Amino acid sequence: MKFIDDVTIEVHAGRGGDGCLSFRREKYIPRGGPDGGDGGDGGNVCLVADGSLNTLVDFRYRRLFRAGNGKPGRGRQCTGSRGADLDISVPIGTIAYEADSGDSLGELLHAGDQILIARGGAHGFGNTRFKSSTNRAPRKTTEGKAGESRRVRLELRLLADVGLLGLPNAGKSTFIRSVSAARPRVADYPFTTRHPSLGVVKVDSHRSFVVADIPGIIAGAAEGAGLGLTFLKHLARTRLLLHIVDAGSLERSPVEDVKTVWSELERYGGGLAEREQWLVLNKVDLINAAERDRHCDQVVHELGWQGPVFQVSALSGEGCRTLTGEIMNRLEEHDAP
Numbered sequence: 001m002k003f004i005d006d007v008t009i010e011v012h013a014g015r016g017g018d019g020c021l022s023f024r025r026e027k028y029i030p031r032g033g034p035d036g037g038d039g040g041d042g043g044n045v046c047l048v049a050d051g052s053l054n055t056l057v058d059f060r061y062r063r064l065f066r067a068g069n070g071k072p073g074r075g076r077q078c079t080g081s082r083g084a085d086l087d088i089s090v091p092i093g094t095i096a097y098e099a100d101s102g103d104s105l106g107e108l109l110h111a112g113d114q115i116l117i118a119r120g121g122a123h124g125f126g127n128t129r130f131k132s133s134t135n136r137a138p139r140k141t142t143e144g145k146a147g148e149s150r151r152v153r154l155e156l157r158l159l160a161d162v163g164l165l166g167l168p169n170a171g172k173s174t175f176i177r178s179v180s181a182a183r184p185r186v187a188d189y190p191f192t193t194r195h196p197s198l199g200v201v202k203v204d205s206h207r208s209f210v211v212a213d214i215p216g217i218i219a220g221a222a223e224g225a226g227l228g229l230t231f232l233k234h235l236a237r238t239r240l241l242l243h244i245v246d247a248g249s250l251e252r253s254p255v256e257d258v259k260t261v262w263s264e265l266e267r268y269g270g271g272l273a274e275r276e277q278w279l280v281l282n283k284v285d286l287i288n289a290a291e292r293d294r295h296c297d298q299v300v301h302e303l304g305w306q307g308p309v310f311q312v313s314a315l316s317g318e319g320c321r322t323l324t325g326e327i328m329n330r331l332e333e334h335d336a337p
Contacts, residue, residue: 005156007059008099014042014083016121016144017070019129023137024076034138035077036127042120042147043067043083047096047154049108050089054198056156067118070144073126083120093159093237099151109159117152121145158198160212161331163235165265166244167257171282173197175244175314176213179324203328212238239334240327241277247296247311248286255302278308280323285313 017039024032045067068084096105096115106115122145130138164172180199202208212235235241243261245254258279265273281296292311300309308326312319 005056006153007056007063008151008153009059009063009065009088010149010151011045011086011088011118012064012066012149013045013118013120013147014067014069015146016040016042016123017072017080017083018143019124019126019141020073020075020078020080021127021139021141022075023127031136033136034127034131035075036141037073037075037078037080038126038129039073039123039144040070040080040082041123042070042144043085044116044120044147045086045088045118047090047094047106047108047115047117048087049092049094049111049113051092051111053089053091054158055091056094056154059154067120067147070120070123072144073124077126077128080123085120087114090154091156093157095155095157097153097155099153105152118148118150121147157236158212159210160198160235160238161209162201162211162240162242162327163238164211164213164242164244165235165261165277167246167252167261170244170246170257171314172213172244175242175280175282175312175320176211178314178317178320180211201324201327203324207328207332209328209331211242235272235275238275240330241272241275242280242327243277244280244282244314245299246283247281247299248283254281254299258303276307278310278327279303279305281309281311282314284311285316285318 019038020036022034022036024035026032045065065086065088067086070083071080073080090108092108092111092113095107096117097103098105105117108115124142124144127138127141130140132138164176166172176197176199180201197213199211199213200208201211214235243258245257246252247254262273279300281299284292284296287295296309296311310319310323310326312323314320
């Protein structure tokens with residue numbers, strides 16, 4: 001299934017029903033008077049967060065949405081029925097913007113959250129509303145009002161506790177496969193990961209967190225190169241970033257890899273560069289055991305890294321359990337009152 005995280009739709013709320021012009025005419029009841037009822041209000045258009053959805057792909061095929069119109073009033077002071085509201089289901093983590101102005105309409109962070117994005121038109125008044133002591137037979141009515149219409153841009157930002165950073169082929173997808181039930185594609189060529197994926201990491205009973213994997217970032221991403229920059233917004237709600245580095249590569253420098261990603265994060269903005277980061281030196285199984293600690297210490301020293309550092313092999317699982325346990329402890333510290 002294609003992953004879509006940004007789409008623009010057009011919504012139209014329902015029009016209000018017109019008021020009715022009617023007079024009461026019954027045998028033996030002279031001068032029955034006006035009895036035209038009001039119309040019904042137009043239906044609203046709302047966004048509703050649905051926990052079963054994880055992409056905006058449904059909007060690829062349908063972009064126009066209309067709520068129901070209110071029915072006109074009738075005689076005997078009968079009010080027209082209200083137009084049917086339209087609820088549009090979107091994934092949790094969706095943000096709605098007014099497409100033309102760019103103003104935020106709200107965001108949906110929990111299942112069942114709702115945002116009113118187009119209000120239905122008000123109903124018209126029947127002639128009963130206009131009777132008075134000086135006007136016993138009014139012939140005045142009003143029309144229903146048009147509902148709101150607007151173009152709405154929907155942007156999906158995945159909800160995750162931990163985000164994975166790194167260049168292509170650093171081992172992010174292998175890591176998420178190792179620690180969770182997620183099964184992103186893994187191959188020995190760059191840009192295997194083309195769409196974000198989520199995995200739930202279960203540390204032990206009643207202790208788990210969600211990790212997000214995005215396509216790798218490369219130099220020049222801020223100018224549109226590669227795929228990673230497009231999906232960096234999915235890390236906006238994470239509380240911790242794991243910077244995964246290929247420490248066993250003979251072709252690339254781990255230090256330069258980290259600096260490349262740092263540079264692109266700073267250019268991207270949004271506060272991601274200031275987010276708490278842990279350094280994860282991956283593929284340490286490719287390094288001679290006698291040289292491993294010295295090699296990793298040298299990387300940390302050259303970077304001047306002050307935060308936590310972990311040595312893991314996502315392929316074999318070495319060090320992964322220790323890392324996920326420390327992540328869980330850190331997240332619980334964040335949640336502690």
